[in-house]
Amino acid sequence: MKKSTWTLGVPLAAVAAGTIYLSNKLFNIAFKRVSQVPETSAEKQQYAQQYYDYVDWFRAIPKQTWYLHQGDATKQMVASYIPNPKTTTQTVIISHGYKGNRETMANFAKMFYDMGFNVLLPDDRGHGDSAGEYISFGWLDRLDYLDWIDQVIHEVGDSAKILLFGVSMGGATVEMLSGEHLPTQVKAIIADCGYSSIKQELVYLLDKQYHLPEYPIEPLVSTINRTRLGYYLGDVSSTEQLAKNTRPILFIHGSQDTYVPVSMAYENYRATKAPKQLWIVKDATHAESFWAHPQKYQQRVNHFLKTYFY
Structure with a gap:
């Protein structure tokens, strides 16, 4: 026995x-964390030239380097601030995607810059020049964004009008941020292809990418x-935070997204009772909506801003 x-x-x-x-x-x-930005997906290689044109613009444009916890190697966060040459109180804070950095959001930076915004682009924890051994998928990052918002108000003044914008993990980050007590200067939010929760996203990818239960x-x-x-992971979610959101919000998602399924866009949309819009971009894959339809993307963003921000 x-x-x-x-x-x-x-x-x-x-x-x-x-x-x-x-x-x-x-x-x-x-x-x-990873030391280098991974290669983009095969379907987005077709946009490589446009992407690097935006990166060249980002590297050349005059900008400032901002910090949180400057001098503390274990906590220091880094961001680029691009003041618009036309004096304005309108400022967008842009949250980048998973294993990206502030430079990878150059296309959106230029879009908003051309629309007359000041632009702040942080590197999140575990990304780019910011500290952090691990990626928090937006949950701890949301706390840093509260500090970035305060820095924008200090720079621009109490009359600041702030837009929160993010793509993929960045979309989920601003969704998670939406449930916090935000200053009145934060006027609206745009979340492109954010997931409904870290746990749901992990379970989805375990099945789709690794065929694991x-x-x-x-x-x-x-x-x-x-x-x-x-x-x-089950303690935090975008939908729970969105249930507390009071800011107007635009959700954008590609209909053919197989990385963050489009069903999560509908979950996020249903979760908030604030003024909201939903744009499902036909045939777009994950984080492809801008690249597939750049003019239409800006038009849709502008329509939302004219309704709820300007």
């Missing part, structure tokens, strides 16, 4: 150890995240 129990315990222990190892590996793949992987990854970053 003892022998059979022992022999049964050996493979079970091996399976458990293997599952823990796999979960830790997946956590590091998904949550650990939710259990026991997600609870183990969530526990690792609790140890490293201080919260379980």
Whole structure:
């Protein structure tokens, strides 16, 4: 009896150890910072020349470097601030995507700059020039954005009119930020292809990319995240924050998004009772809506701003 129990315990222990190892590996793949921006997806390679034209513009335009917690290597956050040559109180704060940085949002920076906005582009935790060993998928970043908002008000003045804008993880970041107590200067929000929750996004990608079940992987990854970053994945969501939102918000999502499914756009849209608009961009994949229809994208953004911001 003892022998059979022992022999049964050996493979079970091996399976458990293997599952823990796999979960830790997946956590590091998904949550650990990277030193370089990964290659874009194959379908977006067609926009490479346009993308680098925007990057060239971003690198050449006069700008300032702003900091949070300057001098503390473990907490220092970095952002680029581009003041519009035409004096204005209108300022957009742009939140970048997963494993990107402020430079990867150059196209949106130029769009809003040309529309007459001052532009602030932070590097989030674990990205670009900002500190952080791990990526928080917007949840801890939302706290930094409260400080960035305060810096904008200090720079521009109490008459500042602030727009929050983000794409992908950045979209989820401004959605999560929407549930916080925001200064009156924050007038509106635009969220492009943000996920409804970190947990739902992880479970979706576990299935689609790795063909792995939710259990026991997600609870183990969530526990690792609790140890490293201080919260379980199921404790936070865009939809719960959006339920507390009072600012007008425009949701944008590609109809063919297979990275953050378009169903999440509808979840996010239903979650908020604030004034809202939803634009599902036909045939666009993840974070492709601007690239596929740049003029239409700006027109739709401008229509929203004319309704709720200007």
